[in-house]
Amino acid sequence: MRVGVVVFPGSNCDRDMYHVLTDVFDLDATYCWHEHGLPKDVDAIVLPGGFSYGDRLRAGAIAAHSPVIADVKRMAEASVPVLGVCNGFQILVEAGLLPGALLKNDSLSFMCEWTELLVQNNKTPFTSKFSKNQRIPIPIANGEGRYYADEDTLREMERNGQIVFKYGDRVNGSSGMIAGVCNPEGNVVGMMPHPERAAEPEINPTGRGTTSLMFESLRAGAAS
């Protein structure tokens, strides 16, 4: 399986994601600079975290207009799995590929800490190996990570199974404690926490490596 890791000016988790995909999960990954089109042969796309365009205007707002986004949209429509992490999630929301918005945390400051997620939807290409309501330890690192959607949208998302992850605790004031969502088809997933920071035991202080199942889900999807 070949995974395209999209790089925008200011992306800063691209190398971490690349390392985890290739060195830890033995997937084939390739960096895709935002000005170029995506290679035809990628089987999945990851938009990594960071500060694209220095978070100017709003986090993700400028990157959402990058040339590469047209290709991401096209491939998303063709059911290719797309994952946006942190700033990548913000970009997917700004690009209209996912519903809602990401606002400043209710603490009004950047937060870097470990938290726990509850898996709500285990039918996406990134969550198929989880059981429903499985708890996974994972770190967050963001300033604008508070998920917001209006009541009607939330109800509709709930109906469609578009809520993928919820926080185990009240972390940042997100609507419905939402940490990650997907499109109605389930192939485009966005999440604020960083799975690539929890996938190796050495850097995971909780001693529970269950977050790795995200990458194993992706790999299993390729094999099937």
Place this chain on the structure above:
Amino acid sequence: MHLKKLPMEGPLVIYEKGYDSGVLDAGGGYVVTAHIESHNHPSAVEPYGGAATGVGGVIRDILSAGTRPIAILDGLRFGDITKDKHARWLFKSAVSGIADYGNCLGVPTVGGEVEFDACYQNYALVDVAAVGFGKKSDLIRNHAQKGDLVVLLGGMTGRDGVGGSQFASDLLESQDRSAVQIPDPFIEKLIIEAVIEARRQKLIHAMKDLGGGGLSCAISETADALGVGIEMDVKKVHTRESGMSPEEIMTSESQERMLIITGSAEIKRLQDICAKFRISCSVIGSVTSGGQMRIKQGQETLADLPASVVANASLLDLASKRPSYLDELDAEPPGPIPDHTRTLELLVASPNISSRAWVYGRYDHEVGIRTVVRPGLDASVLRLDNGRYLAVTIDASPKHCYVDPRHGAAGCFEEACRNVACTGARPAGMLDHLQFGSPEDPEIFWTFLESLGGLAEYSRDMGIPCIGGKVSLYNETPAGPIKPTPMVAVLGLADRPFVAQKAADGDSLIILGDTKDEMGGSEYYEYVHGIVGGACPVVDSAVSRKNMDAVLDLIEGRLVKSVHDCSKGGLAVAATELCMTSEIGCDVGLDVPGGAPLDAALFSESHSRYLLVADAKSLDSVTSLLGKRGVPFGMLGKFGGSRMRFADGKKTVIDLSVDKAQRAWSSSLGDLVHG
């Protein structure tokens, strides 16, 4: 000339000409680079921008060697935030500046320290250390030859920060905000990626970051270091605004700029890389033979002088005299205190001891996925691509240095080494940053020389070379100079990471090292009694080495579950910290080696001490190893229950709920800031 007292050579030290950062051989063909700087004056006036640009500058020093920055540590010092609203604002803004800059760069802020002391009232010390990592073969071997091109890359040159360094060395009387540079971490991030790409394609002959003094310093220092001349045209510099005078262009300290020397065969590829990242890149001049620095405006020559004159200002030997304040320090306090429990509670929640989570929770300390030991413990540990581990910490102890500059400075160096040893890493190199008031005051210059002497002596005794450093003088306000604040960063290397485990029911608490009646400059004296004076802890290098070797052996054999350094607040605070982080109580007997009386046994900050946690099955091996090594140690007691109890013989002197202590410890700094 005095700085030459510090031993700069060691088996792992690599020296390259024209570097601002120190280089250590990390093994397997890899190197670690490190540098430390302060941005004190700018931060005292405009704390957000001052702190942010402090991060930016030191990151570019790391980049200049051709290495990728992998970690930031910051040491922050402000006035008394319990009383001083302005100090609170300075603190909060400096933390935001560091967070916004480092987080955006994607360089993790993995450690640091914060201290409050009335001597920093209306002032701020913002020290930033940065660490880089790369292949030895990728280091930029600075060189240049006639005809090479001089390129200015990155942000535009503007009127911000004109004369910034001069301002930084004036006494802080005026609040000249326009002398503070404006930070732009996004441009810095693009520069990092562009420079690393240019290095990968081997397009860089020599490189230097633009810092204090702007172009004038970067050009003259580069020419001087490489033994060449440089001719440049101020008209070729890309500026942010029109109508800038040549003087403004040459001395602007606008941030996020690098000076690169490349060849005419490589310039096109360098320009292509800059175009990819959309950063400006101007060819501003060329390398000439001879050592002249020639500044032109079009055809007109504005300056033509030997680069060596500009680059090498002489360091004066100034008069020094033992300060009279040393004879006027407070006497030792009046006997023991009645309520030790209340004292411990006070100390645990005090601004200088309470948890720093409010600070490091704002910093991305995970990005780069190298962070094995996170901030909040003794030293932070990063994994390296060569399979080894780097432990790093910074320390300063101005309260000790004030009452005894020599032993205070050696002590903070020793403490930094202890912190590194607690992670199982052996100290391999140090950086120092010497921060004092005006050196023209003989009494201050005396404290400078004493501190330097203390650092040099410990460095020599331990064989830990100084790989870099910096001096920051004139740290004064109209109210007077700061306390002597030498800061030390220590880097250590380990083959295996040692990650502390929580203490569990039945585990033993052991103290290694002598506790002495050395309470001068302690938090106990200053925070509890309001006394500035007394005998400051003294470092004995032979003891330091022996105790450290024993700790490293225990860790190597994985005989202990955790090791914690005993420093600020003494044994009482260190033991409480272990209990709070392990969420368990402990019964501690105060029969400690060294023969300290009760209050000193609890709160003395004697050096070379470590707290060890061992489970029942390895306890015998631990005590037999310590016995064989002939180091002083004492069995303090066992973990269990939910209360901290300290007993003096049969008498319980402290009885405190761990949960209650934990709540006070973890919330007090945030409460103070928001209060």
